[in-house]
Amino acid sequence: MFSSIVPLVRLNPFHAPQLQLQQDGLGNSPEPAEPSCTRRSLAAASAEEYSCEYGSLKFYALCGFGGVLSCGLTHTAVVPLDLVKCRIQVDPQKYKSIFNGFSVTVKEDGVRGLAKGWAPTFIGYSMQGLCKFGFYEVFKIMYSNMLGEENTYLWRTSLYLAASASAEFFADIALAPMEAAKVRIQTQPGYANTLRQAAPKMFAEEGVWAFYKGVVPLWMRQIPYTMMKFACFERTVEALYKYVVPKPRSECSKGEQLVVTFVAGYIAGVFCAIVSHPADSVVSVLNKEKGSSAAQVLKRLGFKGVWKGLFARIIMIGTLTALQWFIYDSVKVYFRLPRPPPPEMPESLKKKLGLSE
Numbered sequence: 001m002f003s004s005i006v007p008l009v010r011l012n013p014f015h016a017p018q019l020q021l022q023q024d025g026l027g028n029s030p031e032p033a034e035p036s037c038t039r040r041s042l043a044a045a046s047a048e049e050y051s052c053e054y055g056s057l058k059f060y061a062l063c064g065f066g067g068v069l070s071c072g073l074t075h076t077a078v079v080p081l082d083l084v085k086c087r088i089q090v091d092p093q094k095y096k097s098i099f100n101g102f103s104v105t106v107k108e109d110g111v112r113g114l115a116k117g118w119a120p121t122f123i124g125y126s127m128q129g130l131c132k133f134g135f136y137e138v139f140k141i142m143y144s145n146m147l148g149e150e151n152t153y154l155w156r157t158s159l160y161l162a163a164s165a166s167a168e169f170f171a172d173i174a175l176a177p178m179e180a181a182k183v184r185i186q187t188q189p190g191y192a193n194t195l196r197q198a199a200p201k202m203f204a205e206e207g208v209w210a211f212y213k214g215v216v217p218l219w220m221r222q223i224p225y226t227m228m229k230f231a232c233f234e235r236t237v238e239a240l241y242k243y244v245v246p247k248p249r250s251e252c253s254k255g256e257q258l259v260v261t262f263v264a265g266y267i268a269g270v271f272c273a274i275v276s277h278p279a280d281s282v283v284s285v286l287n288k289e290k291g292s293s294a295a296q297v298l299k300r301l302g303f304k305g306v307w308k309g310l311f312a313r314i315i316m317i318g319t320l321t322a323l324q325w326f327i328y329d330s331v332k333v334y335f336r337l338p339r340p341p342p343p344e345m346p347e348s349l350k351k352k353l354g355l356s357e
Contacts, residue, residue: 054338055141064134066331070324071129076122077323080114081316083186088309089284090187098312108189117182119195124178128171133328135167136230150349157231164230165223172218177211179218183284214283217294221279225272229321232268238342240264249341254333261329262322269321273314278306280313 052058075082084101087094095101105113140163144152152159181198184191192198202210240260241249249257278298285297298306332339345355 049336050338051336052338054340055137059337060134060138062331062335062337063137063328064130066328067129067131067133068126069129069331070327071132072122072126073327074320074323075125076118078316078320079116079118079121081312082121083114083116085309085312085316086183086186086284088312089281092305092308098309098315101312116193117185120178120182120185120198123195124175124182127178128175129324131171131174132167132226135170136163139163139166149346150352153343153345153349156343157235160231160234161227164226168223168226169219171226172215172222175222176215176218179283180211180214183214187284214286217279217283217286220294221276221283224279225276225317228272228275229268232271233264233321233325236264236267237261241342258326258329258333262326265325266318266322268325269318270314272321273310273317276317277310277313281306281308 052062080102081098084095084098084105087105088096088098088101095104102114109116140159143159143163147155147159178195181195181202184202185193185195185198192201206213237260240263245252245256245260249260252260281301282294282297285301286292286294329339331337
């Protein structure tokens with residue numbers, strides 16, 4: 001009756017490792033699998049275990065707060081590396097490498113000069129984190145409800161990609177003004193040293209457009225980055241618990257779970273840096289120059305030019321992404337928020353596929 005479903009599942013490029021259930025070699029009946037932790041079971045959890053229901057307004061608000069801390073703090077912490085990376089992208093003749101970039105910057109501006117742009121970085125990425133993580137949870141639950149339990153499992157990677165892309169669309173609108181100010185401060189010597197100096201000057205020169213002309217390149221950079229960040233993280237966590245961690249997540253301590261989170265976050269971060277770097281180079285140059293378009297900058301830089309500063313970005317984004325997921329998950333643990341375990345095939349789908357009795 002359901003034979004037509006089997007080929008579909010096998011052809012699905014995002015099918016889970018759990019799809020082929022292991023059978024007992026001695027012919028004994030397999031132990032019944034524990035029921036998956038669905039939205040309904042999470043919502044029905046006792047008040048002693050969770051501080052709020054999965055998908056409630058309080059849940060979304062605290063997830064957004066976790067995003068503020070994870071993105072705002074981490075991006076501010078790596079401002080020196082970000083500053084050097086941006087300068088390599090916009091002036092590769094002067095700043096030839098990451099180490100040379102640090103040396104030249106310290107020689108010209110002193111150690112204090114490495115902190116240029118910290119204020120717009122903190123404000124901008126805090127706003128971005130609020131929208132990125134908060135809306136990701138909103139869209140993930142909303143899209144999951146639209147798909148239904150079985151399709152959510154079968155197409156979960158597509159779900160992660162769609163939810164993260166939707167969230168990042170709004171997150172970049174929140175980030176764009178501060179990102180524009182940050183790049184001006186970091187890459188144009190003498191333009192401004194603080195946000196209070198840069199913002200009025202930018203508005204006087206180009207109006208509101210000065211703060212939002214980089215939003216399209218930001219989408220080009222951040223949406224692929226965030227899609228990779230969330231989808232790669234979710235699937236890496238799933239793989240680590242299945243193939244690396246010697247026990248189920250339910251038997252791991254909170255500390256052990258956070259270690260898995262950090263490792264998965266770093267792996268995801270490396271891929272994020274590579275996917276988003278060309279657009280990041282365009283954003284850096286575009287915000288420095290007046291009157292240029294993204295297409296003009298991309299054409300001028302060429303294929304080789306858009307990869308300048310990649311090594312610095314891999315170090316920065318790998319560390320950033322790992323710390324962001326670690327902080328975000330720590331906030332969830334601290335506030336006792338529902339944290340669903342890695343997904344398992346729904347019992348109804350197992351029955352349809354003849355994989356359970």
